[in-house]
Amino acid sequence: MQLPDFENRLALSDDILMSVEKPARYIGGEINAVIKDKRRVAVRFAMCFPDVYEIGMSHLGIQILYDMFNRYEDVWCERVYSPWVDLDQIMRERKIPLFALESQEPVRNFDFLGITLQYEMCYTNILQVLDLSGIPLLAADRGEDVPIVIGGGPCAYDPEPIAPFFDLFYIGEGETAYRQLLDLYKENRAAGGGRQTFLLRAAREVPGIYVPSLYAVAYHADGTIASFVPTQEGVPAVIRKEVVMDLDHVPYPAKPLVPYIKVTQDRVVLEIQRGCIRGCRFCQAGQIYRPVREKSLESLKEYAIAMLEQTGQEEISLNSLSSSDYSRLEELVDFLMETCREKKVNISLPSLRIDAFSLDVMGKVQDVKKSSLTFAPEAGSQRLRNVINKGLTEEDILHGAALAFEGGWSRVKLYFMLGLPTETEEDIRGIAALCNKIAALYYETVPKEKRNGPVQIVASTSFFIPKPFTPFQWAGMCTKEQFLEKAALTKQSVREQLNQKRIKYNWHEADVSVLEGVLARGDRRVADVILAAYQKGCLYDAWGEHFQYELWLEAFAQCGLDPAFYTTRERRKDEILPWDFLDCGVKKEFLWREWERAQREETTPNCRMECQGCGAARFGGGVCFERKGGPV
Amino acid sequence: MKIRIKFSKYGPLRFIGHLDIMRFFQKVIRRAGIDVTYSAGFSPHQVMTFAAPLGVGLCSLGEYMDIEVNSQQGAEDMKRRLQNACPYGIDILSVKALQKTAGNAMASVAAASYAAVFRDRSRSFDDYIGQCAAFLAREEILIRKETKRGTAEVNIRPGIYSLGIEDGALVFTVDASSAGNIRPSVVTEQFLRFAGASEQENAFQIVRLEIYTRSGEEAGLIPLDEVGEAF
Numbered sequence A: 001m002q003l004p005d006f007e008n009r010l011a012l013s014d015d016i017l018m019s020v021e022k023p024a025r026y027i028g029g030e031i032n033a034v035i036k037d038k039r040r041v042a043v044r045f046a047m048c049f050p051d052v053y054e055i056g057m058s059h060l061g062i063q064i065l066y067d068m069f070n071r072y073e074d075v076w077c078e079r080v081y082s083p084w085v086d087l088d089q090i091m092r093e094r095k096i097p098l099f100a101l102e103s104q105e106p107v108r109n110f111d112f113l114g115i116t117l118q119y120e121m122c123y124t125n126i127l128q129v130l131d132l133s134g135i136p137l138l139a140a141d142r143g144e145d146v147p148i149v150i151g152g153g154p155c156a157y158d159p160e161p162i163a164p165f166f167d168l169f170y171i172g173e174g175e176t177a178y179r180q181l182l183d184l185y186k187e188n189r190a191a192g193g194g195r196q197t198f199l200l201r202a203a204r205e206v207p208g209i210y211v212p213s214l215y216a217v218a219y220h221a222d223g224t225i226a227s228f229v230p231t232q233e234g235v236p237a238v239i240r241k242e243v244v245m246d247l248d249h250v251p252y253p254a255k256p257l258v259p260y261i262k263v264t265q266d267r268v269v270l271e272i273q274r275g276c277i278r279g280c281r282f283c284q285a286g287q288i289y290r291p292v293r294e295k296s297l298e299s300l301k302e303y304a305i306a307m308l309e310q311t312g313q314e315e316i317s318l319n320s321l322s323s324s325d326y327s328r329l330e331e332l333v334d335f336l337m338e339t340c341r342e343k344k345v346n347i348s349l350p351s352l353r354i355d356a357f358s359l360d361v362m363g364k365v366q367d368v369k370k371s372s373l374t375f376a377p378e379a380g381s382q383r384l385r386n387v388i389n390k391g392l393t394e395e396d397i398l399h400g401a402a403l404a405f406e407g408g409w410s411r412v413k414l415y416f417m418l419g420l421p422t423e424t425e426e427d428i429r430g431i432a433a434l435c436n437k438i439a440a441l442y443y444e445t446v447p448k449e450k451r452n453g454p455v456q457i458v459a460s461t462s463f464f465i466p467k468p469f470t471p472f473q474w475a476g477m478c479t480k481e482q483f484l485e486k487a488a489l490t491k492q493s494v495r496e497q498l499n500q501k502r503i504k505y506n507w508h509e510a511d512v513s514v515l516e517g518v519l520a521r522g523d524r525r526v527a528d529v530i531l532a533a534y535q536k537g538c539l540y541d542a543w544g545e546h547f548q549y550e551l552w553l554e555a556f557a558q559c560g561l562d563p564a565f566y567t568t569r570e571r572r573k574d575e576i577l578p579w580d581f582l583d584c585g586v587k588k589e590f591l592w593r594e595w596e597r598a599q600r601e602e603t604t605p606n607c608r609m610e611c612q613g614c615g616a617a618r619f620g621g622g623v624c625f626e627r628k629g630g631p632v
Numbered sequence B: 001m002k003i004r005i006k007f008s009k010y011g012p013l014r015f016i017g018h019l020d021i022m023r024f025f026q027k028v029i030r031r032a033g034i035d036v037t038y039s040a041g042f043s044p045h046q047v048m049t050f051a052a053p054l055g056v057g058l059c060s061l062g063e064y065m066d067i068e069v070n071s072q073q074g075a076e077d078m079k080r081r082l083q084n085a086c087p088y089g090i091d092i093l094s095v096k097a098l099q100k101t102a103g104n105a106m107a108s109v110a111a112a113s114y115a116a117v118f119r120d121r122s123r124s125f126d127d128y129i130g131q132c133a134a135f136l137a138r139e140e141i142l143i144r145k146e147t148k149r150g151t152a153e154v155n156i157r158p159g160i161y162s163l164g165i166e167d168g169a170l171v172f173t174v175d176a177s178s179a180g181n182i183r184p185s186v187v188t189e190q191f192l193r194f195a196g197a198s199e200q201e202n203a204f205q206i207v208r209l210e211i212y213t214r215s216g217e218e219a220g221l222i223p224l225d226e227v228g229e230a231f
């Protein structure tokens, strides 16, 4: 009898795979996964997203770098994700080393372990990945026999709380300097150089590279930073981010990976531009990805078709911070609608401003009765929206909602933040009042016989967390108690509305926001707390059911650090911030000017209306040079 | 035009569950450029039915799905396109045309045959060859089954149509209809217990060999793809 192949060549036995939830997380072999002959590559790179597979597989940045690295003949890039808690336990008990999905070989044998830093609440998962891999948690304890651990992504714009766990960080967009870094690695190895020589040379020679061990931090008695300086000659005092100026001529994955199991983003993702012209003052992405750079319509069309054909995905989505600002959006959407109708592919259009155009498009691509409209006013009053520079007025919202109600929509989602600088009770009450107005508008706009059931308003609030490289980087953050009071007030004022039955209100957990506040603006000393929290058993902090705030508080106490120092304290103008040694293009003076304008409730026009001379023009392209004459 | 596709599933793909395999094939069909029929509406989906779910961890040499196509360039072309769009672990074994009136893959299932082998290939079921006849001679083989109202005792003996040892593997054909489906691991465990062997839970690998429907006057068992015709 001829039986099929069932030999197990995986890192985990059938026994283990059959006993964990979703074994497909660990077997690799997905469509478009890259397999190379390990004897014929010079560098093995393990690319890690420190969260569960379904989240990590949904991340565009990893797909871009995976594709880019694997285009290099001498490099084999593989993927690693955090084992879920069930497997985590088994691996610890049976001492099974963490492995990369493609080769199923231990990460410890790789040349590099790259970890993407997308949100602060994954920091304990970084330690899990290192620990399970058998890599010493502290860079200082690592010898020649373990991979170089490199971090990158938005949280690298304040790498300090995790600095001791990394050998180096890559600041900015990955497409520009990795080749140089890998060449240096090969050259150094061929010359018999070790880890420390490589790190020193990388810091000196490769742009965008930050090697934390080559900098010394001193503190004032009050805990603020007194100095932050390189300890070796030739190591830059300021590291400027890397940025791609021509997005049409850098690799983009035309053959993205297709997972076997359902993941969070189970679709083809077309990146249409980087950066955002708007300058909302709470938003980090709006600053660190400046200037706005668009991809050409022609290359987007080509990629859309190639990606759909190579993956067989049944949905395509646009990726950008604000798709409505893409200058050729109408043409792109028309093209996609045509293509997708032919190919029977669904289109999802997140981050579109609600207006006549977007409603027309959405009416064509989705079932109006089942879908909902999304607005993100972020604040309940015009005054506070001016403070945060959110250029969305009540009139815009009501106008958009009226159009939508006439078009058959009856569900509206609204996103707000609580705890924004200068916020008053009135601003908070404004949230409920706005929801009520929208509900009332439905009954005014849509005659009874045309109504598709009652109107449904869902208002969600998150707690405001000041982030580095934003005008609010100096702001004090609320305490947990203040946050909860604000949420209670919001809830109460929703209840006082005439249409309260039609409004559903959700709010975020407060503890996790406080912790995120510490990690977002922390300095190097916070690393001790993260390490202590991990050793106490903290893991998967981004997952509500696994978050253990008590253990974190114990860790702070044990390390003698007060979370309030990092959260509630407003910073002075002359304070050295932990991330000041990084240069994201946008200048500190510009951010301070914006912070002052915020306090005066003054708005600032966007890049296309009037350049503000933020500093990002020095990269020499993008929106800054769209008009004749260039930036101011 | 209705098409019946027979495929195998093995290697690491044995860890992909039934629902995921269905989603997987929708993408295979798109990648293969098959002119498949879609349902109407805002999120059109492919008209597709699978014969019988295969448990996670099992391999198979006889899986079936039915699709509907608007146009085609012959069975060979379709088979080649589908195969090219599949990774290691799925082989397209046959592509046949179905009569309009033929029942769909799921509704037609009557029985399935399986082979159980030791994962440790140095071991074989030959030691138990003598036990088969006695096992089948029993009138009742009672197992506990979870139902909506707690557990119940079920006699699976009438649903075991044949059982024997072949090439060191335990091979059996059992009821796989929606009403009387018998899980292959249950049969293997019952047999080993009867034979007095105590084995680890994952000591053996189960391979589904074929899925059958009933046909003809005798209502005999025939493989699902014998219902279809070459094109």
Ligand code: SF4
Pocket (backbone or CB within 6 Å): A290, A291, A292, A606, A607, A608, A610, A611, A612, A613, A614, A615, A616, A617, A623, A624, A631, A632
């Ligand atoms: S320099 Fe001017 S146009 Fe360029 S990103 Fe800054 S504000 Fe916008």
